[in-house]
Amino acid sequence: MPQPSDRLKKDFSRHFKERVIEAILFLAAFLSVFTTTAIVYILVKESWIFFQHVPLTDFLFDTQWTPLFDDAHYGIMVLLSGTITSSMVALLVAIPLGTIIAIYLSEFAPFSIREIAKPFLELLGGIPTIIYGYFALLFVTPLLQKVFPELPGFNLLSAGMVMGVMIIPYVASLSEDAMRAVPMALREGSYATGATRLQTALRVVVPAATSGIAAAYILGISRAVGETMILAVAAGMQPNLTFNPAEPGATITSFIVQVALGDLPHGSIGYQTIFAAGLTLMLLTLVFNLIGFYMRKKYREVY
Amino acid sequence: MIEINMQETQLPLKAEARNLSFFYGSFQALKNVNMPIYEKRVTSLIGPSGCGKSTYLRCFNRMHDLYPGNRYEGAIDFHPDHTDLLSPKVDPIEVRMRISMVFQKPNPFPKSIYENVAYGLRVRGESARSVIDDKVEAALRSAALWGEVKDRLNEQGANLSGGQQQRLCIARALATDPELMLFDEPTSALDPIATASIEELITELKEKVTILIVTHNMQQAARISDYTAYMYIGEMVEFGETDQVFIKPNKKETEDYITGRFG
Ligand SMILES: Nc1ncnc2c1ncn2[C@@H]1O[C@H](COP(=O)(O)OP(=O)(O)OP(=O)(O)O)[C@@H](O)[C@H]1O
Ligand SMILES: [Mg+2]
Numbered sequence: 001m002p003q004p005s006d007r008l009k010k011d012f013s014r015h016f017k018e019r020v021i022e023a024i025l026f027l028a029a030f031l032s033v034f035t036t037t038a039i040v041y042i043l044v045k046e047s048w049i050f051f052q053h054v055p056l057t058d059f060l061f062d063t064q065w066t067p068l069f070d071d072a073h074y075g076i077m078v079l080l081s082g083t084i085t086s087s088m089v090a091l092l093v094a095i096p097l098g099t100i101i102a103i104y105l106s107e108f109a110p111f112s113i114r115e116i117a118k119p120f121l122e123l124l125g126g127i128p129t130i131i132y133g134y135f136a137l138l139f140v141t142p143l144l145q146k147v148f149p150e151l152p153g154f155n156l157l158s159a160g161m162v163m164g165v166m167i168i169p170y171v172a173s174l175s176e177d178a179m180r181a182v183p184m185a186l187r188e189g190s191y192a193t194g195a196t197r198l199q200t201a202l203r204v205v206v207p208a209a210t211s212g213i214a215a216a217y218i219l220g221i222s223r224a225v226g227e228t229m230i231l232a233v234a235a236g237m238q239p240n241l242t243f244n245p246a247e248p249g250a251t252i253t254s255f256i257v258q259v260a261l262g263d264l265p266h267g268s269i270g271y272q273t274i275f276a277a278g279l280t281l282m283l284l285t286l287v288f289n290l291i292g293f294y295m296r297k298k299y300r301e302v303y
Numbered sequence: 304m305i306e307i308n309m310q311e312t313q314l315p316l317k318a319e320a321r322n323l324s325f326f327y328g329s330f331q332a333l334k335n336v337n338m339p340i341y342e343k344r345v346t347s348l349i350g351p352s353g354c355g356k357s358t359y360l361r362c363f364n365r366m367h368d369l370y371p372g373n374r375y376e377g378a379i380d381f382h383p384d385h386t387d388l389l390s391p392k393v394d395p396i397e398v399r400m401r402i403s404m405v406f407q408k409p410n411p412f413p414k415s416i417y418e419n420v421a422y423g424l425r426v427r428g429e430s431a432r433s434v435i436d437d438k439v440e441a442a443l444r445s446a447a448l449w450g451e452v453k454d455r456l457n458e459q460g461a462n463l464s465g466g467q468q469q470r471l472c473i474a475r476a477l478a479t480d481p482e483l484m485l486f487d488e489p490t491s492a493l494d495p496i497a498t499a500s501i502e503e504l505i506t507e508l509k510e511k512v513t514i515l516i517v518t519h520n521m522q523q524a525a526r527i528s529d530y531t532a533y534m535y536i537g538e539m540v541e542f543g544e545t546d547q548v549f550i551k552p553n554k555k556e557t558e559d560y561i562t563g564r565f566g
Contacts, residue, residue, distance in 0.1 A: 111371070189410040189472070192364055193423035193479065194400040203422070208413045 043282060046275035053269050059276065065239040065250075067273040068264070074273060076280055078241045082249035083284075086160040086231055087224035089245050093164025094220050098171025099213065105172070106179035107201040118173070125169035133233030136162035141234065148246065154236025157245035163230050171220040178212020179205050211295045218292035222285045228253035252281045315382070317342040317483055317513040318363070322377035323389075325358055325367070332358045334537040335377070340483070342382070345505060345514045347524040347545070350534035351560065356517040359534065360485050363388060363515065364402045365395035381483075400427070403476035404485040408492050409468035411460030411475075416452050419460040419471055423479035438478050445511075446474035447504050466497025473504065477512075484508065486516040490523065502527050521561060525549050533557045 051059070054074045062075030101121075105114050140158040145151050151158075182205050190200040206213065228251075231237075236248030237258050250258070256274045264271045318340040325333035332355045340346050348356045358367075365388065367373040379388040381401075388398050403423070411419050418425075420439045429435060439456075443449040448470040452463070460471050469489060476484055486505070490498040505514060505527050518524050524531050524545065531548040533541045533556070541548060541557040552558045 183410075185406060185408060185410040186412060188366065188369070189406065189412065189475075190422070190426075191369060192366065192399055192404040192406075193426055193475065194396055195422075195426040196396060199426050203425075204412050210413075 040282075043275055043279045046272060047279045050269065050272040050276045053272070054276075063241055065241075065255075067270045068259075072269070074276075075241075076252075076277065078239045079250055079252045079255050079277060080280075081241050081243055082156060082231070082235070082239075082251040083225055083253070083281075085243050085245050085249065086156045086163060086227075086235060086251060087221065089157060089160025090164035090167055090224040090227075091217075091221060093161055094167040094171050094224075095217055097164075098168045098216070098220065099175055101168065101172040102175035102179060102213075102216075103201050103206065106176045107197060107205060118176075121169040121173055125166075125173070127166075129166060129227060129229040130233065132162050132166050133159075133230040136230055136234035151246055152236070152248055154234060154238075154248040155246055156231075156235050156249045159231050159234040160245055162234065163224055163227050166227070166230065167220045167223050170223055171216050174216035174219060175209070175213045178209040178216065181212065182208040211298045215292045215295040218288050218295065222288035222292065225288065226253060226281065226285050228257055232257050252277045252284075256281075314344070315342040316340065317382055318388070319380045319382075320359075320362075320377070321380060323359075323362060323379060324376040325355075325362060326374040326376070327358075328372045332537050333362070336534075336537075336539045338532055338539055338542050340513060340515055341530065342513050343509055343511070344529040345509050345516060345527055346530040346532065347528035348515070348517045348532050348534060349519075349521060349524050349560070350540075352519070354534045355537045356534055357487050358537075360404075360487055360515060360517050363483065363485055364399050364404050365389070366404070368395045400479070401481060402483045402485065403479060403481035405469070405472050405476050405487070405489045407488040409465060409472050411463070411468050411471050414460060415457045416460050416463070416471060417456040420474045420478050422475060427479065439474075442474040442478035445477050445504075445508065446470045447500060448474055464497075466493050466500065469493060469497070469501060470504070473501070477508070481512060483513045483515065486514065488517050488519060491519060498523075521549075533560060535560075 059074050059076050061077070062073050063077060064073035064075050065078035066073045101117075105117055109117065136158045137154075140162055141151070141153060141155065144155075144158055145153075186204055186208055187200055190204040195203070231251045232254040235251070235254065237250045237254050238248050239255070240247055240249040242249060256277055259271065259274045316339050320336050320338045320340075323333055323336040324331060336359060348359065350356055361367055362375060363379060367375070375389040377389065380386075381388050386393060386398075388402075412422060414422070417439055420442050421435050424435050424438055429438075440449060440453075443452060448467060451467060452458075452471075460468065463471060469492075473489075489505075490501050493501065502523060505516065508514060509529075516524075516528065528545045531543065531545045532539055533548065533552075533554075535556060541552060541554045543553070547553075548557060549561060552561060
């Protein structure tokens with residue numbers, strides 16, 4: 001008679017423990033979901049207020065961005081052009097270099113070099129971006145000015161280039177993961193036909209890892225689009241509708257810091273603009289992340 | 304019997320392993336293997352799992368060079384030019400240009416059926432469309448796949464069935480006119496019907512090319528090969544004509560393995 005009841009008790013306590021653990025896990029998950037939802041809610045709500053004062057067509061098609069002036073204009077295009085220009089420069093640096101590094105590490109580097117290079121790359125990715133920003137402003141810009149003397153002290157070019165350097169580790173590391181996930185059997189198949197290392201890398205491994213590499217690029221793009229400090233420090237924060245990287249410019253992100261740091265009264269339309277800008281930014285990165293997510297899922301399915 | 308043996312040993316050789324030893328780091332996987340490979344004949348390698356069949360096969364195309372720490376000793380004399388395939392002076396890529404391989408698991412490239420077969424040609428720098436077209440078709444015909452894929456050459460190789468994929472890999476290995484083809488258990492991942500078609504194919508291929516095949520399936524070795532070698536823990540225990548090895552093996556170990564009395 002005592003035995004079954006003992007068992008029951010044990011069952012109960014085990015059950016109880018499981019319940020507690022479950023509750024903690026649920027709470028943790030709930031908290032992150034809740035935070036995300038709250039952020040989206042606030043962005044949408046505040047943007048809603050903004051769009052009651054500024055028509056959406058003005059926001060999308062106006063060619064000036066002067067929310068803090070008396071004659072206020074709210075053309076997001078101006079900030080978007082800065083974001084796009086600096087991101088393009090960054091990607092022109094990060095995609096070729098990141099891909100080459102990934103191919104080298106995955107297909108050519110001896111084990112010892114890879115073991116050193118991988119953590120080093122990850123370390124590069126951990127440097128606070130403000131440091132990159134000052135590096136762009138105080139080192140790269142003066143260097144560029146030696147070649148192009150008329151380059152202004154603040155410009156999208158040097159900020160974009162340094163941002164590209166910052167993104168290289170992401171692109172290289174994720175692309176390398178994708179290439180290393182390519183089964184050895186495919187490489188052996190290629191070598192067995194008489195292919196060289198380079199032929200195997202470029203004709204078999206890279207195509208087999210395409211969707212993973214594309215996902216790495218997309219994540220690189222969304223890093224570039226969301227980067228703030230480098231641009232705030234080195235690109236000048238002047239709203240400027242231009243696609244010329246040799247000019248200064250503001251991006252969506254650098255505008256947001258600028259306003260958030262300034263002493264605009266809460267509730268003013270000028271203050272409200274940062275939510276509209278933030279929402280735009282979030283939608284932009286969301287799109288890229290979704291594409292990246294979709295591609296990564298696709299490449300996982302291959303093997 | 305002896306007379307036939309005499310005659311057969313006068314067959315031209317395609318390759319000959321001489322005192323071949325192989326080391327994975329400090330582990331010796333092959334011990335002093337000596338073995339002839341006769342031209343335009345099928346030679347099969349049998350033996351229990353882990354005895355070194357794949358290791359031996361992969362010496363011929365220097366596949367072991369891909370991984371650090373591997374070491375060959377001895378020689379593989381490759382006819383007619385008497386190249387020592389294992390010599391450090393011989394470029395493994397040159398070796399693989401002459402000796403192709405089909406693997407245990409079909410491994411088509413993530414490319415179209417056409418590009419899979421054309422791969423070896425492109426790697427050799429061939430770019431004339433008409434030449435590639437012809438060779439791709441000829442290889443697919445030899446691999447008994449042409450009829451099934453001729454209308455879908457631009458589809459991905461991975462869309463084919465397992466047996467078709469393996470024939471695609473055979474076509475890929477054939478397209479470059481190899482002198483010797485290595486097969487490492489090419490049917491172990493296939494169903495009986497696909498297996499039968501590959502066996503038939505191998506029997507036909509020996510008109511054109513010398514074949515060395517590893518198999519776990521003794522009936523398969525008996526069906527398709529002219530010569531059989533029995534390996535055990537890195538050593539070549541017995542080599543002879545397939546009929547002789549299966550009907551009247553010289554060594555007790557071989558007999559035990561073939562009759563299933565093996566440990
Ligand atoms: N990369 C490697 N490193 C170290 N040892 C290895 C390696 N590959 C194989 N071996 C060892 O070498 C021996 C021969 O292996 P091998 O793969 O040639 O056997 P096999 O006869 O082909 O077996 P199976 O019939 O199972 O394919 C085994 O003892 C195996 O454990
Ligand atoms: Mg094997």
